[in-house]
Amino acid sequence: QTIRKILKSYSPDYIGVAFDVKGPSFRHALFEEYKVQRPVMPDVLSIQLPYIKNLLCAFNIAVIEKPGFEADDIIATLAKRFKAKDVKVVILTSDKDMYQLVDADTVFFDYAKEKEYGAEEIRKKFGVGPESIVDLIALAGDPSDNIPGVPGIGLKTAAKLIQEFGSLE
Numbered sequence: 001q002t003i004r005k006i007l008k009s010y011s012p013d014y015i016g017v018a019f020d021v022k023g024p025s026f027r028h029a030l031f032e033e034y035k036v037q038r039p040v041m042p043d044v045l046s047i048q049l050p051y052i053k054n055l056l057c058a059f060n061i062a063v064i065e066k067p068g069f070e071a072d073d074i075i076a077t078l079a080k081r082f083k084a085k086d087v088k089v090v091i092l093t094s095d096k097d098m099y100q101l102v103d104a105d106t107v108f109f110d111y112a113k114e115k116e117y118g119a120e121e122i123r124k125k126f127g128v129g130p131e132s133i134v135d136l137i138a139l140a141g142d143p144s145d146n147i148p149g150v151p152g153i154g155l156k157t158a159a160k161l162i163q164e165f166g167s168l169e
Helices: 002-010 026-030 049-058 071-084 096-101 119-126 130-140 155-165
Strands: 016-018 062-064 089-092 106-110 115-117
Touching (some): 016 071, 071 096, 096 106, 119 130, 130 155
Parallel strands (some): 016 062
């Protein structure tokens, strides 16, 4: 249903769907505790994945996955490659890590709210621009990825610190 609506409403010139591959990514080698608290994908969902991928292929939508890399890495790589070819990139995900990719040629689309986020919308939402999202997450942490952050610092305090000092450095 979602794919049909995207195709009908937005008529993208190019479209692809990135998937995580089962197993560790290179991030696990960098930080052993990465995503350790995240529950295993429920069987009711995991058994649907082959059918979802087949459906995407039937719609002529690229299915992209690579062992050792997460869907985020694939999305970031493709966004940069398409940007270099002067193609407007629209990232459709719920992962706030992807806000860091937003620039003049790349926007983040919140499908549930049907709202595009450019650099200005990200500044309004987080108090910092896309270029500071990595620092924001480093300070505040990211419970979904088990990134601890600095104790006692949440997103608002992290944004204030970045505004005052410019960066994590």
